[in-house]
Amino acid sequence: xxxxxxxxxxxxxRWFTREVLPHEADVRxxxxxxxxxxxxxxVDEIIxxxxxxxxxxxxxxxxxxxxxxxxxxxxxxxxxxxxxxxxAIDLVADLETLNIVDxxxxxxxxxxxxxxLDRLYAILDEMPExxxxxxxxxxxEHLSQREIADRMGIAESTVEKHLSKALRIVxxxxxxxxxxxxxxxxxxxxxxxxxx
Amino acid sequence: MxxxxxxxxxxxxxxxxxxxxxxxxEGPLAHADxxxxxxxxxEDSRHLGxxxxxxxxxxxxxxxxxxxxxxxxxxxxxxxPRITHPLRYAVAASIAVLVLCASIxxxxxxxxVSTSRxxxxxxxxxxGSIVTMNGGSTVQVRYDGNARRIVLxxxxxxxKVAHNPARPFIVDAGGLEVRAxxxxxxxxxxxGQVAVTVEEGVVAIDGAKGAAGERLLxxxxxxxxxSTGARKAVLTSREVQRMASWRQGLLIFxxxxxxxxxEMVNRHTEIPVIIDDPTLVHAEFMGVLKIGDxxxxxxxxxxxxxxxxxxxxxxxxxxxKRTAPSH
Numbered sequence: 001x002x003x004x005x006x007x008x009x010x011x012x013x014r015w016f017t018r019e020v021l022p023h024e025a026d027v028r029x030x031x032x033x034x035x036x037x038x039x040x041x042x043v044d045e046i047i048x049x050x051x052x053x054x055x056x057x058x059x060x061x062x063x064x065x066x067x068x069x070x071x072x073x074x075x076x077x078x079x080x081x082x083x084x085x086x087x088a089i090d091l092v093a094d095l096e097t098l099n100i101v102d103x104x105x106x107x108x109x110x111x112x113x114x115x116x117l118d119r120l121y122a123i124l125d126e127m128p129e130x131x132x133x134x135x136x137x138x139x140x141e142h143l144s145q146r147e148i149a150d151r152m153g154i155a156e157s158t159v160e161k162h163l164s165k166a167l168r169i170v171x172x173x174x175x176x177x178x179x180x181x182x183x184x185x186x187x188x189x190x191x192x193x194x195x196x
Numbered sequence: 197m198x199x200x201x202x203x204x205x206x207x208x209x210x211x212x213x214x215x216x217x218x219x220x221x222e223g224p225l226a227h228a229d230x231x232x233x234x235x236x237x238x239e240d241s242r243h244l245g246x247x248x249x250x251x252x253x254x255x256x257x258x259x260x261x262x263x264x265x266x267x268x269x270x271x272x273x274x275x276x277p278r279i280t281h282p283l284r285y286a287v288a289a290s291i292a293v294l295v296l297c298a299s300i301x302x303x304x305x306x307x308x309v310s311t312s313r314x315x316x317x318x319x320x321x322x323x324g325s326i327v328t329m330n331g332g333s334t335v336q337v338r339y340d341g342n343a344r345r346i347v348l349x350x351x352x353x354x355x356k357v358a359h360n361p362a363r364p365f366i367v368d369a370g371g372l373e374v375r376a377x378x379x380x381x382x383x384x385x386x387x388g389q390v391a392v393t394v395e396e397g398v399v400a401i402d403g404a405k406g407a408a409g410e411r412l413l414x415x416x417x418x419x420x421x422x423s424t425g426a427r428k429a430v431l432t433s434r435e436v437q438r439m440a441s442w443r444q445g446l447l448i449f450x451x452x453x454x455x456x457x458x459e460m461v462n463r464h465t466e467i468p469v470i471i472d473d474p475t476l477v478h479a480e481f482m483g484v485l486k487i488g489d490x491x492x493x494x495x496x497x498x499x500x501x502x503x504x505x506x507x508x509x510x511x512x513x514x515x516x517k518r519t520a521p522s523h
Contacts, residue, residue, distance in 0.1 A: 017252040017259075024249075048209065048245030055248045113263040113416075113430035120260050139261045145222050160222075164215040171210060171253055 012059060019065035020054060026066075027073050028175055035077055044175075046076050123173045127166055130154075134162035209246045212236065217250035263430055310334040311351070314464045314488030316445055324358035325365065330442050331464040331487065348385060354443050355381050372421050373402040389422035395436050445487050451480045454497060465490040469497075472515045476501055 027050075028043055035041035050072045054062070062068045124132045130152070137148045145163070149156040216233055219225065225233065237244050311317045311329045319327040321337065323344060329335060333351025341363070346355065348369040357365045357379045367374040367381075372390045374381070376399045381392075392401060394413045401419055402410045404426040411428075413419050416436050418429045431439075434450075441448040447464070449457045455477040462468040464487045471477050476497070483496050494505040494512040506513040 013248070013251055013255060016248060017255045021249070021252045021256055044210065045242055048242035048249065051245035051248045052241035053245075055244060112432055112435060116260045117263050117430075120257070139257055160215075160218055163218045164211075167218060167250060167254055168211060168214045170257065171214060171250065174253060 012055070015059045016051075016055065019059070019062075020051070020069055023066045023069050025174065025176065027069050030070065031073055031077065041077060041080055046073055046080075049076050119173070120170075123170055127169055131162045131166040131169070134159055135166040138163055209240075209242055210250070213243065213246035213250045216247055217254050220251065221254055308334065308336045308349075313466055316442060316487060323360065323363070326356040328354040328356075328443050330354075350385050352385070352442070354440065355379075357381070370421075371403050375400040375402070389420060391421070392419040393431065393436055393439055394418070395433075395440060441484075442487055447485045447487055449481050449483050449485075451482055453477065454479050454481045454501075457481045457493070461485065461490055461493045464488050467509075467511060469494050469512045469514065471497070472513050473503065476503060476514065476516070 024047060028047065031043050031046055035043065035046070050069060053072050053076075054065075054068065059065075124135065127135070133152060134148055137143045137151060138145075143151065145156050145159045148159045152159070216236070219229065220233075233247075237247060309317075309319060309329065311331055311333050313331045315329075315331050317329045319329065319335075319337075321327060321339070321344075323339070325344065327335060327337075327346065330352035333353055334349035335353050336347040336349060338345040338347060344357075344360075344363050344365045346353075346365075346367045348367055355365070355367060355376065357376050365376050365379075367376070369385055370390045372392070374392055376397075379397045379399065381394065381399060392399065392413055394415055394417050396415050398415075399413050400410050401413055404411065404419070404421045411419070411426075413428070416431050416433055418431055418436075420427050420429070438448045438450060442464075447457075447460055449460075452460075454471055458469050458471055458477075467490050469490050479501055481497065481500065483493075483500075485493050485496070490512055491505075494514055497503060497514050498505045502517055503514050504517050506515065
């Protein structure tokens with residue numbers, strides 16, 4: 001499991017960010033319906049395990065990252081259930097035969113740029129002010145932690161803490177399925193803004 | 197191992213992973229840090245997964261932030277693309293502009309070409325530019341020595357423009373001027389508004405309501421000139437591709453409402469599809485259809501929503517199955 005710091009780390013991370021991450025909310029939603037209340041099944045942990053497995057594979061071996069993520073997640077749930085003594089065997093069988101193609105594998109939409117921005121700004125609004133400020137200086141103005149520390153008049157280590165907390169908050173918010181806060185079939189007017 | 201007997205639940209792992217992701221993103225790790233990170237990652241595969249996730253989220257935020265045209269304070273002014281001279285973009289940019297507008301007004305017949313519903317026609321113009329017309333569209337070609345001008349009288353068309361900075365290529369749509377330079381773009385008209393969507397490259401727009409002077413529109417941006425005023429939106433490449441899918445003779449739906457899909461389909465067919473059930477209209481529809489194939493569309497709706505199609509010759513009526521069990 002030491003592949004994380006190998007040579008092509010950044011190229012691989014870009015691939016992962018582009019091809020796998022966008023589907024996380026859907027897999028969470030799909031998992032959530034299935035493992036709720038099952039002992040030993042924590043969606044966060046299933047996602048972590050799935051990401052670890054996908055990360056150790058070569059991207060070129062994964063033809064359809066979205067499908068692969070669903071399959072890996074299902075496989076992990078199956079492993080947990082098989083280890084568990086309290087789960088009835090027919091539930092395991094049921095899980096193995098689940099047709100994920102019918103259930104969201106193909107049915108998804110990507111948020112528009114405007115929707116993504118709206119969501120980010122909503123998250124920033126909810127953050128503690130210092131977190132949000134550090135985040136904006138880092139991501140919008142591309143300052144180093146040293147420069148942010150100078151700008152905010154705080155220690156560099158405090159900047160790091162603020163940024164970590166900001167990312168942690170983003171991380172939690174991104175777990176919520178994008179579908180839930182987006183209306184289907186939005187017309188163009190809904191994601192437009194006044195020009196000029 | 198992902199059994200919950202191991203120390204630390206998923207949430208605690210995320211806190212540690214997040215902190216590492218921030219530190220790694222800032223620059224190369226000190227030797228001691230690197231050892232500590234490696235040791236932590238080696239403890240449990242979930243640690244690696246959480247670390248990958250945190251790094252990916254952090255990286256992805258750069259993409260999201262870059263979507264904001266109003267932000268962009270990071271680039272000094274001198275480094276920003278100069279936008280006052282669209283001709284600078286002349287190098288084989290590919291642009292798609294989609295213009296929707298309603299007023300099919302007067303008739304000036306010279307150079308006029310119309311398509312019937314369900315017909316997608318390609319015109320090769322003498323300068324090497326190519327016009328692809330959507331169904332039910334009318335364009336008028338007006339070329340002279342100074343400019344290549346196309347007037348869109350109604351409907352929608354895609355323009356692949358041969359590069360010639362000396363003779364600008366201008367599409368006139370409902371009073372809106374869309375100027376492209378060495379580009380490809382689509383223009384259409386519907387319901388009193390003009391919408392311009394850029395697939396690739398840059399176009400200059402002039403004559404928008406309530407907007408003085410020329411505006412530039414870049415890749416994946418959409419400009420809408422409506423009676424309520426002009427506005428701009430940023431789309432994903434996927435959405436833009438979907439909007440231009442008619443060029444391949446296809447209509448692609450990815451979760452639009454059935455109502456919106458029907459409107460699109462009916463623009464291309466002589467026999468309209470009528471959805472005779474208010475609950476169906478708001479359902480979301482996914483699928484790829486050949487343009488003009490209203491029967492296939494009606495059948496797909498019926499299959500997806502447990503409805504049935506009644507062929508009434510002049511129209512296809514989709515109703516809920518009368519025998520369907522209530523749910």
